[in-house]
Structure formats: structure tokens, C-alpha cells
Amino acid sequence: MDKPTQEGNELMTVRVRFAPSPTGYLHIGSARTALFNWMYARKHNGRFILRIEDTDQKRSVPGAIEAIMDTLRWLGLDWDEGPDVGGDFGPYIQTERADLYRHWSQWLLDNDKAYKCFCTSEELSEMRKEQLAAKKPLGYDGRCRWLTAEQVAAREAAGESATIRFKMPRDGVTIIQDVIRGSISYNNEQIIDSVLLKSDGLPTYHLANVIDDHLMEITHIMRADEWINTAPLHINLYRAFGWEPPVYAHLSLVMNPSGKGKLSKRTQAFQESGEEIFVQVEEFRKAGFLPEALNNFLSNVGWSFGDDREIFSMEEALPRFSLEAINPAPSRLPYAKLDWINGQYIQNMAPEALAEAIKPFLAEAGLVVSDDVLLLVMPAMLTRLKRFPDAIPFLDFLVDAKDGTLEITAEDLTHKKLPADAALRGLQEARAFLSSVEPFDLDHISQGLMKIGEAVSENGKAGPFLGKMRLAVTQKQVSPPLFESIVALGRERAVARLDRSIALF
RNA sequence: GCCCCAUUCGUCUAGCGGCCCAGGACGCGGCCCUCUCAAGGCCGAAACAGGGGUUCGAGUCCCCUAUGGGGCACCA
Numbered sequence: 001m002d003k004p005t006q007e008g009n010e011l012m013t014v015r016v017r018f019a020p021s022p023t024g025y026l027h028i029g030s031a032r033t034a035l036f037n038w039m040y041a042r043k044h045n046g047r048f049i050l051r052i053e054d055t056d057q058k059r060s061v062p063g064a065i066e067a068i069m070d071t072l073r074w075l076g077l078d079w080d081e082g083p084d085v086g087g088d089f090g091p092y093i094q095t096e097r098a099d100l101y102r103h104w105s106q107w108l109l110d111n112d113k114a115y116k117c118f119c120t121s122e123e124l125s126e127m128r129k130e131q132l133a134a135k136k137p138l139g140y141d142g143r144c145r146w147l148t149a150e151q152v153a154a155r156e157a158a159g160e161s162a163t164i165r166f167k168m169p170r171d172g173v174t175i176i177q178d179v180i181r182g183s184i185s186y187n188n189e190q191i192i193d194s195v196l197l198k199s200d201g202l203p204t205y206h207l208a209n210v211i212d213d214h215l216m217e218i219t220h221i222m223r224a225d226e227w228i229n230t231a232p233l234h235i236n237l238y239r240a241f242g243w244e245p246p247v248y249a250h251l252s253l254v255m256n257p258s259g260k261g262k263l264s265k266r267t268q269a270f271q272e273s274g275e276e277i278f279v280q281v282e283e284f285r286k287a288g289f290l291p292e293a294l295n296n297f298l299s300n301v302g303w304s305f306g307d308d309r310e311i312f313s314m315e316e317a318l319p320r321f322s323l324e325a326i327n328p329a330p331s332r333l334p335y336a337k338l339d340w341i342n343g344q345y346i347q348n349m350a351p352e353a354l355a356e357a358i359k360p361f362l363a364e365a366g367l368v369v370s371d372d373v374l375l376l377v378m379p380a381m382l383t384r385l386k387r388f389p390d391a392i393p394f395l396d397f398l399v400d401a402k403d404g405t406l407e408i409t410a411e412d413l414t415h416k417k418l419p420a421d422a423a424l425r426g427l428q429e430a431r432a433f434l435s436s437v438e439p440f441d442l443d444h445i446s447q448g449l450m451k452i453g454e455a456v457s458e459n460g461k462a463g464p465f466l467g468k469m470r471l472a473v474t475q476k477q478v479s480p481p482l483f484e485s486i487v488a489l490g491r492e493r494a495v496a497r498l499d500r501s502i503a504l505f
Numbered sequence: 506g507c508c509c510c511a512u513u514c515g516u517c518u519a520g521c522g523g524c525c526c527a528g529g530a531c532g533c534g535g536c537c538c539u540c541u542c543a544a545g546g547c548c549g550a551a552a553c554a555g556g557g558g559u560u561c562g563a564g565u566c567c568c569c570u571a572u573g574g575g576g577c578a579c580c581a
Contacts, residue, residue, distance in 0.1 A: 021581050056580055121579070128578090135506040138577045163579050181510070190508060190577090198579040205581050229509055229576040252511080253575070259516095262575075297517095300530090304518055308529040327518080328510075330574055334517045337531040347544075383544035394542080446540095453540080466540035478542045 014046025015219050018072075018079070019209070021053045022064035025280040026071040028333065029224065029254040029264045032298045036251060036326070037222045038077045039299065043318045046219075050082030051212060052093040055202045065093075071281045075291045076314075081216075089216040094208050101203035104211050104241070105164045105196050113240040114196060116162040117144040118155050139192035140165070164197040166206075166237065174232035179220075179249040179323040186232040194233055206230060210237045213246055220247045222323070225330070226262070249323045252302050253330045263333070275335060288361060288388030293342040301334070302327045310337075311344050339386040346385050351378035361389045369398050376488040380480040397474035398488060410504040413472060415464040417457045424505045426456035426465045427472060431498040440491050446483040472501035 018034040020026065026034075041048035050072070054060045069084065081087025091097055108114035117140075119127075124140070131138050145167065147155075156162065168191050175185045196207040203211070213221065228250045238245040254263045257272045269278045278284050284294055295314055299305075303326050305312050346354065355374045358381075362369060377395065385391055414423045433448045434440075449469065453462030470482050473494055479485050486494045 019581090023581080053581065059580065117579090119579095124578080132506080137507045139507090140578095161579095165579095184509070186508075192577075195579050200579075202579090204579070209581090224575095225510070226575055227581090250510085255574075257516090259573075301517065304529095306519075308519075310517095310530050329512065330510090331517065334531065337517065340531055343544090380543095384542065450540090461540095463540055470541060474541095476541085480542085482540055 012219055014041055014044040015049060015217050016041050016046060016222060017049040017051050017213070017216065017218050018077075019051040019053045019212075020068050021056065021059065022068065023056075023059045023061055024064055024067075024267060025282050026068045027264055027267075028279055028281055028284065028298075029262075031071070031075060031281045031294075032254060032301065033222060033224055033251055034072060034077055035075070035295060035298050036303070038079075039314065039318060039321045040220065040222065040323065041080075042314075043321050047080040048078070049087070049089075049216060049218070050079040050092060051216070052083055053205065053208065055094050055198075055204070055208055057095075057200065057202065067282075071285075074285060075281065075295060094212070095202065097208075097212070098202060100215070101197065101207055101211060102201065105203070105207060108166070108196070108240060109164060111240075112167065114164050114166050115145050115147070115193075116152055116156075117165045117193075117195070118147075118160045118162050119144060137190065140194075142193050145193060161199040163195045163199050165193040166196050166233070166240070168193050168233070168236060174235055176228075176231045176235055176248060178228070178231075179247060180252075180326045180328050181228075181250065184228070184231075186229075188232075188236075191232055191236070194230075196237075206233055206237065210234050210241070210243075214238070214241070214243045218246050220249060220323070222249045222251055224264075225250045225253050226264075249326070251326065252328055254301070255330050255332045257332050257335065259332060262330075277335065288357075288390070289338065289342050290345045290357075293338070293345040296345075297333075297338045297341050301331050311341065343386045346388075347382050349382065351375060351382070354378050354381060358388050358391045361392065362395065365389075365392045365396070367392065367396055367399050369395060373398060373488050373490075377480050377484055380484045384480070393476075393478070394480055397476050397479055397485065400493065408471060408475060408501065408504065413468045413501060413504065415457075415468060417459045417461075417464040418468060419458075420505065422456050422458070423465075423468055424502065426452055426468070427498055427502050429456070430469060431495055431502065434486070434491060434498065435495050440487065442483055442487055445486055449483065449486075473497050 016037045018037050020030055038048050040046070050069070052065055065083065069082075072079070079085065081089060081092060083092045105114060109116070127141065128138060144165070169188050172188045173185050174188055174191070175183050177183050194206050195204050197203050231248055231250070235245050255261065256263050256266070257275070257277055263279060266279045268280060269276060269283045271277070278287060281294070292313065296312060299314070299317055300310065303321070305317060306320060349357070352375065355371065355378050358374070381391055381394065384394060410420060413427070414420050418426070429452045430449060433452060434445070437444050437448055449466065450462045453465035453469075454460055457464045466482055470479055470485070471477065473482070473489065474485055475497070480488075489497070
């Protein structure tokens with residue numbers, strides 16, 4: 001095999017990093033990258049480092065760092081070193097490391113590995129236009145590379161601003177070893193002299209990530225596939241510095257549900273053939289998904305637990321996780337499957353925990369339900385929810401202000417097997433029964449109502465009657481199981497609603 | 506235009522030369538259970554992009570084509 005493993009590094013502790021740019025909320029694709037890094041670190045008892053790549057001042061958004069950290073915490077992806085917790089390799093925010101980048105770019109200049117470029121952005125875009133028109137390969141042609149020391153001095157004296165570009169070796173081949181893809185080779189002539197230090201004095205990604213990864217002693221880089229074409233540049237930078245490059249693992253991209261284009265082009269939720277497609281982790285959170293379910297879901301895209309198991313905890317996944325097993329092909333997120341996974345996690349929740357999880361969503365929908373009442377219906381809700389807000393249409397009957405939304409007639413309360421007179425009799429008997437039964441609990445209510453239903457319907461089955469009871473008591477076609485619903489409603493309100501239905505006849 | 510990567514059911518995937526006339530899951534359809542809706546159980550339809558090699562034998566290795574994706578910024 002020509003794929004590298006971490007064999008050579010076995011005695012070193014694994015150090016991996018997640019390095020988001022603070023340009024907004026955490027993207028679901030980035031969350032997956034973070035998850036894989038985190039899993040790898042935890043599996044190897046290594047260190048998971050959070051680094052903020054904020055060298056693009058124009059795109060940095062105030063508050064984004066906190067927002068991203070908050071989301072990462074919610075997902076349970078804890079980091080060992082980072083802007084808030086510190087560490088021995090700080091600072092962990094790139095703008096605070098500006099001196100370092102200046103120092104090393106000067107070093108490259110002094111060692112003839114880089115040069116100053118005075119091209120203006122206008123000049124550059126003009127060049128690009130010409131290349132496009134001539135159908136020539138796109139990219140910087142290296143025109144400033146050949147400037148003499150005198151010319152450079154003169155232009156600097158004239159006050160021209162400059163960037164620092166890498167002196168990419170002009171010939172030969174650069175081979176990158178990727179754990180997921182094997183070896184990939186590039187002809188050096190097709191790799192341009194990239195800008196390392198921008199005219200504002202801050203580094204580009206290329207310089208910053210190489211310096212930081214080296215100084216922070218990062219052993220493995222797991223990043224999105226869109227970076228793969230810049231890997232040879234990075235390798236050559238490591239060589240220029242005389243440093244050892246880390247192990248690379250380029251993760252496949254997450255695509256749009258349509259399969260057209262990468263999902264990361266989208267910055268927020270959108271509709272796709274009637275389905276709501278979330279893209280920020282916060283959107284998943286607000287939609288009522290559990291972080292455990294999200295991790296389970298994400299880890300199974302591009303990687304597989306094996307043993308034909310779909311539901312598993314991260315703790316169970318860790319021993320099985322490996323970079324070599326990651327699928328190199330891009331994939332779409334199976335959103336429908338996430339709903340199912342989340343439903344599975346909800347089924348396994350304790351009723352108390354479910355109640356707590358649901359409360360904020362009920363409150364947002366304007367439904368005020370007491371804890372006691374909520375708890376009564378929770379066991380029945382466990383198997384009925386994919387997402388927490390699904391509880392709203394099930395539970396709104398509990399709020400008097402929300403009932404009566406369904407216009408009911410006497411006819412609605414009848415059934416083929418339950419003509420009007422029988423329906424009325426059943427409701428009246430149920431009313432009498434509910435107003436006196438002691439104790440007012442699930443067992444007694446279910447027994448009494450079953451008996452009434454069987455007696456009153458033409459086929460001797462309680463079904464038709466119970467259906468009408470549901471309508472009378474909850475004013476809904478669909479509700480939690482009837483008996484639970486009645487208990488939750490309480491004697492008085494249940495009887496009052498029956499009275500109102502009886503009055504329709 | 507140039508370079509790089511990828512290609513198994515609709516989707517997420519298992520498969521690392523014989524165990525595969527391809528397994529699991531979601532979704533979909535049917536049946537059962539059932540006070541509605543769910544959950545659960547059972548059954549079913551559904552895929553190796555195409556063509557050449559290599560080999561006794563290819564979903565698995567190689568090449569070509571096609572298709573999809575990514576990159577070619579003083580963005581990351």
C-alpha cells in the first residue's frame with residue numbers, strides 16, 4: 001500500500017485541529033469535519049485543538065467565534081486547547097499571531113524562498129481576463145518573481161504596497177500522500193506562486209495554516225476535499241521551511257440534496273422539493289434535533305459503523321473509527337434518515353427528559369401546560385415524535401384556549417357502527433362515568449370507557465365509540481391515546497367538553 | 506480552458522479477487538397489531554455508469570470514455 005498510516009507517529013500523541021473562520025454560524029459540513037477530527041483525537045487519546053482562522057478581516061463577523069464555540073459545545077465536541085481554554089501552543093486566534101507570520105515570511109524572503117509582488121488587484125484581474133479570453137490556464141504568471149533587487153527597492157521607495165509570494169519550485173513533481181485517497185501527484189509547473197502575506201500584513205490561509213500546524217505540532221490534518229489542490233503548495237512550504245508535513249486526510253464534500261454542487265455554498269436553510277433543508281447546526285438545533293442524534297447521523301455519512309448498525313453512540317463508534325475507512329466519494333446528507341434517527345433517540349428518552357426538551361417549543365407556540373399534566377402524556381409521546389416541535393399538534397388540545405378550533409357537529413360524532421342515538425347514549429354514559437369514577441386514573445378510565453364503547457356500538461367493539469370520544473374530548477382527529485388524554489385533561493375539563501358535545505344533539 | 510478527485514438500490518452505505526445471481530438502513534408499497542396518529546413485527550420492489558484489458562475467476566486491480574464534483578483570489 002502506498003497510503004501512509006500513522007505508523008511513524010505512533011509514539012507521538014495525536015494532535016488534530018478544527019480551524020473555522022468566524023464568518024458566521026457553524027455549517028453542518030464543518031460540523032462533520034469537526035466531528036471526524038474530534039473522533040480521531042478521542043480515539044487515540046490525543047488532543048483536539050480549536051483554532052480560529054480570522055485572517056480575512058473583511059469577512060470576519062463579530063460574535064461568530066462565540067457562536068461557533070457555543071454550537072460545538074452543544075454538539076459535545078469538547079476541545080483541549082483553544083481561544084477560551086488556552087494551551088501551551090497559543091494564541092489560538094490567528095490575528096493574535098500576526099508577528100509570527102511576518103517573521104516567517106521575512107525568513108522566506110531572506111532565504112530566497114519568496115518574493116515581493118507589487119501587482120495591484122486591477123492588474124491581476126486584467127491578467128485573468130486575458131487568460132480567460134485566450135483559454136490559457138488561469139493563475140498568477142509570476143511576473144514579479146524576476147524583479148531585480150534594485151527594482152524592488154525603487155518600487156518600495158515609491159511607496160507601492162506589496163504582497164509576499166511563494167517561490168514555487170518551477171519543475172518537478174509534488175506527491176501528496178492522503179490517507180483517504182492514496183498518493184496524488186501534481187506537476188509543479190501548474191502550481192502558481194501563491195500570495196503568502198497580504199498587503200495588510202496578515203497571512204493568507206496557506207501561510208497561516210502551515211506555520212500554525214507546525215508550531216502547534218499538529219500530527220494529522222483532516223479537512224474538506226476542496227483543499228486538496230492546495231496541498232502540494234503546502235507541502236512545498238513545509239519543505240521550504242525545512243519542516244515535516246503532517247498526515248493528510250481530505251474528507252469528501254457534503255453535497256446539496258439535489259446532488260448539484262456543494263452544500264457549503266448555502267449559508268442557511270432553504271426549501272428543496274417541499275423539504276426544509278437545514279445547513280447551519282443552529283437550524284437543526286432549533287428544529288428540535290438532539291445533538292447525539294446529529295453526531296450519529298453525521299458520523300455515518302462518509303464513514304460507516306459496520307455490523308449493519310445505524311444507531312450508535314460516539315463512545316461505541318470510537319474504537320471502530322479510522323481514517324482509512326472513510327469513503328472518498330462526495331455524498332448528500334440523507335435528511336429523511338436524520339428524522340428517523342432522531343425519532344429513535346427520542347424513543348429512548350426518559351419521560352421527564354422529553355418533557356424538559358419539549359417545553360421550550362411548547363412555550364414558543366404559546367402553549368402553557370403544567371409539568372404534571374405534561375408528564376402524564378409523555379410516555380405516550382415517546383414513539384410519536386421525530387422532532388420536538390412535532391409535539392405541538394398533539395398537545396394543543398390540553399390548552400382550553402386552543403381547543404374548539406375544530407367545528408364539530410352532532411353528525412361528526414356518529415359512525416356507521418354508531419348511529420346518533422347510540423353515540424349520544426355513549427357520550428352521556430361516559431359523562432356520568434367520568435364525573436364519578438374514583439380514582440380518576442388510567443386503569444379505571446380505560447376499563448370503564450371500553451365497557452361503555454362495547455355496549456353502545458353495533459359491532460360490540462369499542463373502536464368506533466372511542467374515536468368519537470376522542471373528537472368530543474380533544475376536538476381533534478389525531479391525539480395522544482384517548483385515556484391518557486382524558487387523564488391529562490382532568491375530570492372537570494373532560495366532563496365540560498363532553499357536555500358541550502352532548503349539547504350538539 | 507487547465508489540473509485534481511470521485512462513480513454499488515431514489516438516498517446513506519457494506520463489500521478491500523472466489524463467502525455477492527451483491528448485504529444493511531432510511532424512504533417507498535403491502536400485510537399484521539391497533540381507540541386515532543405513531544411505534545413495533547413480517548413481506549416486497551429497488552444498485553455494481555459504459556467499454557476494453559489483467560486473471561482460472563472482477564463490484565473488487567489497470568486503461569479509456571461518460572457523468573458528477575472540487576480547484577485555478579491580497580477567501581478560507
